[in-house]
Amino acid sequence: MFLDLDANATYAADERIQVLIAQAMDTLGNPSSVHRAGQRARAAVEEARQSVRELVGAAAEDQIVFTSGATEANNTVVSAAAGLRSGHLVSTQIEHPSILAPLARAAQRGCEVRLVAPEPSGEILPEGVAKVLTSDTALVSVMMANNETGIINPVEEIARRARSLSPRALVHSDLSQIVGKQKFSFSELGIDIGTISGHKIGALSGVGALVLRRGIEVAPLVVGGSQEMKARGGTENVLGILSLGIAARMVSESINRRIVQMSALRDRCEEIILKGLPGCEVNGRGYMRLPNTSSIFVEGVRGDDLVVALDLEKILVSSGAACSSGKPEPSHVLLAMGQDEERVRSTIRVSFRADQYRQDAERAADALVRVVMRMRDERGGAAHAA
């Protein structure tokens, strides 16, 4: 059996969710239809909305807007903010490409974009953000947890600074990776907008949501229908939204247990690797991190090759963010942290699921130690022969 240690790329729906999604397959009317098939679909969508609201700790007056995923949600936020008067946009160098790419496009169109660099630990400091804020800033967007390192940023404090220094700014945080891995409350974070992703918590891919604080409106990215309170045109992805609702409910019910289990798995895995393998380092160790994520530098091996070698051992990890291009570029996150390219290319990411066991973590760590020793031998041998 494959051991999936790439939960940050996608958290595949577990069996219970699969069954519930399958059962929901006959709820596929158009939620905008008047007839009863439409009514059933509408009810399912609204129930899911409530589940998501509870999952993120949003107030009853806050809005949940379903999108095709976190990428669309992030694009919506940046595009909306870029259309505002000042054009001064603040974010960080470690954001997901779905923030960075729209920001780059906004910059080409004349916006002033400031990207705050992380500390060597990977953390974004509130002071660093505060330094670039102006009274005219239109957007402050800082991800809550980084997908590659798992480092958790002090978003609450950043939001507080943004409020006082940039009262007109939309304060946004990409919450894709924090959901299901750490307890938090949207209301207490003090942000205006949050992004969440379905497939990072066990829903189907192709669904995500924006969480909008009461009274906050953003110009829709997708127009052509009055769905989602006119914030996102297009017939709702009913099955996707249903799956997000189901996953949200399950996560809400089990969040404490999930955190305990995932941190135990991660700590055990890191312990075996750091003990068994000289020349390894865990990025951001000792800082606030997601309980399931290890970003591990392994001296003397290529991260990409290690991913292949572990896949052949039926252990799924990644060498950074999931790569859609086929050709892996070195991680922009680790580079921004000041690491050199060779080190970055020798780094892999291990991200656990909550339904895995201690023996899984041990099997993975043992395999990693064994494979790395073999790869180091081959490299040493080849260097010798040459």
Place this chain on the structure above:
Amino acid sequence: MRHDSLAVDTHLSAAEPVVVAMSGGVDSSVAAYLLAKRGHPLVGVAMQVWDYKKNSAENSRATCCSPADFCDARMVASKLDIPFYVVDFEKTFEREVIQRFVETYQRGLTPNPCIDCNSKVKFRELRERARGFGCTTVATGHYARIRKSDKGFHLLRGADRNKDQSYFLYTCRQDELGSTIFPVGDFTKPEIRELAREAGLITANKAESQDICFVAGSVQDFVVTIGGSRGKGRFVSTSGEVLGEHEGIHRFTVGQRRGLHLGGATEPLYVVGINASTNEVVIGNRSDLKREGFTVNEMHWVSPDLIEAVCERRFPIEREIVAQVRSRHEGVRARMVARDAESCEISWSEDWAAVSPGQAAVLYDLNNEEVLCGGRIAPFEV
């Protein structure tokens, strides 16, 4: 019958997976198919050697190993139900193949990048990284054959003489031959296409890839883009008379007839020499290309008996051989004399062929079947 002959190539352990290099062409696709058919565990690897987007504005579809080709390779791997990975070799390829290719042209010599790619990338780094994946054996879609005798491993021409690629493989060492499989080497190209169709592979009717996979446009432009131009120079006759001006020595190869743009001669004109130090291209008649023999440097000894002779330093080593002096050349009988392990002298026996310094000379046995050794043709005075 033929499938059994694969077993002769190597002593594969049945359990250990084999890395099969998949370029997205029909040959490597069928190589994977033949091994998969034998039930062998496989790992498909596409070698990312060159960033076509970054380095060429032209349509990358014209070359092999482009992203579109990898897509085809991925489809084949999926059809055969084997894991498939794109592995990055760009740094090594740029250093060992591209730079050498450009520098060789700029030095007035004729490079052969496929040989460098085989020796430094496919049969060295790929092998090293395959071992990192836990695989000691590498399979490729080359048209060549490997046979084992009690003396060691023998590298033979492919069964299809029109497609034979043994010329490009003379740098293979014994340990490399012993852990390599060429599944298509026993077949003809039409048979390979038939097998691909039979298996329903997406690559069955795909066009042949170009000679130089990383150049989408003109070789000369590529050399200038990557390495810069050494500037114009002069055409001179064998007696030293200045005949005209040329656009740079990288545009010429000894033996070349086309593209000289020199009129007025009664006989066809050829490039008979290139002098990098003066930036001159020497022009002459076909008879000026004729030499009694030539020197070969950077020797690689391939056949077990020659390796033994060299190891025991039984110099001079003399053999009657067939010399192939460029990729599309049938080979001509000659005599080889080696006085050391690094070089040898070749003298033509009856017929002769024009040789280009920098190109590989690969020496076969008198049956013109087995690769004995090979090296680079040394520069000579004109």
